[in-house]
Amino acid sequence: MPNDARTSHLIEGDTGSWEIVIGLEVHAQVVSKSKLFSGASTEFGGSPNAQVSLVDAAMPGMLPVINRECVEQAVRTGLGLNAQINLVSVFDRKNYFYPDLPQGYQISQFTKPIVGEGEIVLDMGEEGEVSVGIERLHLEQDAGKSLHDQHPDHSYVDLNRSGIALMEIVSKPDLRSAEQAKVYVAKLRTILRYLGTCDGNMEEGSLRADVNVSVRKPGDELGTRCEIKNVNSIRFIGEAVDYEAARQVEILEDGGEIIQETRLFDPDAGETRSMRSKEEAHDYRYFPDPDLLPLELSQDDVERIKAELPELPDARKARFMRELALEHDVAERLVADRDVAEYFEALARGRDANLAANWITGELFGALNKLDLTIDRSPVDANQLGALLDLMDDGAVSGRTAKDVFETMLATGQPAGEIVAAQGLEQVSDTGAIEQVVDEVIAANPDQVEQVKSKPKTLGWFVGQVMQKTGGKANPQTVNDILRRKLEIGDDQDQDS
């Protein structure tokens, strides 16, 4: 039950419990080659004002012309969020002055956004599922960048970002804990990356969240909220919510009042503080941009985009569980990142899916973590890792050896087969050779032989001895079989449990 997940996050104060209410406005940079209203590049990290057209710099007489691809990306995202697509939407001007806002207004969508209500379902593990309403998604322009650290009393303005398309995705105030807020942003990011509509790169600012936090006694009306601007990591979102909620509870319990304001999260101090410069009451004087006509979509366009949508994480997770018999948690981990899911699909194709999943969540994740790499930059790709799994499957290497081979693959990039051959790591499955060693071990250890007859579980000791004498190259299964035959021990009852 979603409600259980919500009410289980109360803050206990002196005057009773408090409920946190969170709504998020996420700004997601649209994946497109050129800007929303100009032909300048959206590439990250250009030299100052090199990716700026006359339109982006708001030169006199310049006019915006909309980028079709950005419109389609917004529709794609709307469809991915199971949202209403508005066939007619309107661009408005949001008027305010700021040095990195060249026109003196931001072209945005106010009363008629391109996407209306939708939904994201969060998988909260033990808590179950939480459904979060999407209020709307609209297209708007990004602003430029002011650099404040170049000069003691001047700011430097670079308009390279000015005019890049953003999707502002506004949630309903349906989130009830820092954890839910974090999972929401992570899930949204996953969906956007699946759709290919936003790269989700939070370090480069491709995804930023404004976090609205208020607290109330359960069952009360919504409390006064504070907006924490531009939080740029999922961890910080959680920290900002927790700090801000505690701050508000403390004020209210001391008999104070919450002032509606814009705040900034300071990651170093782990706290939020009031943004003085934004305190001045804003009056954005929205009105329809007279340079742009209403944006019209045909139902056919929407249907075409819908037909081209990729499989989304929820559907993929269900398929992994249904068709590949993966456990829920394993499937959840694999679909959380589109690149991981794709790596997995490539690895599992024609192989044991659970073995593939175990290798990814175990060895591969561990290695990537150590190397601080994302899966798309993994030194061992799915084909290479697949070749290693195939060697195990053929019985050419043992599981143990495979792990060592994998280490070498990571370090050298050599194919598994080559490493195994070069280092002579092939398993010995030659029964004659193994029988000889088994005979030696049995002959040398009469006491243990006595013991194993009554305690079949000590067979492992013999296996270890044989493996040691063969330098780990003997096929453990073959060793096992031979030992059982020679020591006249039946199949272990629990063996296949």
Add this chain to the structure above:
Amino acid sequence: MSDLTDLTIAEASKALSSKEISSLELTQAHLEAIGSANTALNAFVLTADEQAIEMAKASDARLTKGEGGVLEGIPIGVKDLFCTRGVRTTACSNILDGFTPTYESRVTANLWDAGAVMLGKLSCDEFAMGSSTETSCFGPCINPWRRSGTADKLVPGGSSGGSSTAVAARLCLAATATDTGGSIRQPAALTGTVGLKPTYGRCSRWGIVAFASSLDQAGPITRSVTDAAIMLSAMAGYDRRDTTSVDLPVPDYCAGLDEGIKGLKVGIPAEYRVEGMGAEVDALWQQGIEWAKQAGAEIREVSLPHTKYALPAYYIVAPAEASSNLARYDGVRYGLRVPGSDVIEMYQNTRAAGFGSEVKRRVLIGTYVLSAGYYDAYYLKAQKVRALIKRDFDRAFEDVDVLLTPTTPSPAFALGEKSGDPVEMYLNDILTVTVNMAGLPAVSIPAGLSGEGTPLGLQLIANAFDETTLLRAARALEEAAGPQPAPENWWSTTP
């Protein structure tokens, strides 16, 4: 050969292609005329002498090879609202002090492609906000016309007063202008010239300093209807860079111009008989109706019931759009900067010093009507009224082909006469502004003189994108009105 500066475009083109004259001669004659007139008239805020000579020589070279566009070698003036590459463009505002565009407006680029020669930049009201060209930061521009027997300085109308003055005083063969509420037609009427405002979307707005985006439209001021047709042919055209420009073929506006208006249905809107309209303007209107009848047109009374609300609605929509369009003038990227202790103070100081009173007034009105709580009562209401105004016209054009009205309620007024009360100044546009609200094409043609000896104009209005019928009707009335007098030259410093 008559005086080179008296030629129409049509006449000059003929003389140029027959090598009777060269573009260089023609251009030099106009540069001289500007030189001797500008102290008195203050029409040009900048002359591009060297560039003009270069362009004229290039035109002559093309003419020699028998090449060239429809305006090959024709020297024209450009309203200072059009951005011209490498040539200072200020919208006659201090806030664009020294601004030199690195780009060329689409309309002027079209003109240069057609072979026209740029003489320089023409004065206008600051950001095209005004009806008298008194708000130009370069000082007022003076109408070449005077009241009979007086030397009082009269306004040339506005905002395109530099354009109307320069064309009327023979300082250029034609000029570009823009019309947001009447800024082409009203100055044309007050200077005895032809002013054509095309359908909204006919000419690209790209590179024209914006005043009110949903109303602004470029057009020509000329000395004949034929010249207006030639100019429009060159200026008009679809532009991918202006989302509001229309992807329609541009007809040959000169074709069929002289076919007359026999059988054409001419509507007379009763509501244009406005308060404060002089008796002689009314008489002129009757005269116009008479001319149309004699030319074989069928006259019909029509009703445009929301006419009186067009001006107040305009004074919400235009300032609202302007307040936003002018937000970019902040001292950061170009133009004037007046320092301040912080960036906000820099903005405030810059905009306080850079904008004149009329611009400030309109920016403040626009800010007010869009501000929290007022949007529905003002802006939204005005856009609804605007829809009704458009509907009035749509209905009228079910019955008639063109509408005939006076252009202005009165002839040219004296400098300073109407600058005391803004609303009184705004009333100048009462007969022209409806057309902008509905996006329609309209033209003002000279139709005689007032009792004071100053020009009066008649306005024709056509349905959207029917400039062809509009110009044919205008040509017929021009013919009926007969040759119009030129202002007596009192301004030349060289005899």
Add this chain to the structure above:
Amino acid sequence: MKVDRATVQHIARLARITVSDDEAARFEGELSGIIEWVEQLEEVDTDGVEPMTRVVEMAMTQRDDEVNDGGIADDIVANAPEKADHFFVVPKVVE
């Protein structure tokens, strides 16, 4: 509606224009006159009327997603009152 002095100063601040007391006094009268004059629109019955959203009945042109602009940093800052390298320079902005 009358536009009082405080309102003049408020909208002047929104519009980022310094207005002196003398100017504010003048604007108070002028803006009130204009606003009262435009309020005659209240007479018009606009019930059920859709506001005008476009002057010409047509669909909005859309661009293909191509990079065909930019790379003109010299032009972008050519008219700047103050610049450094290719940045615009402004008095320090306090966040």
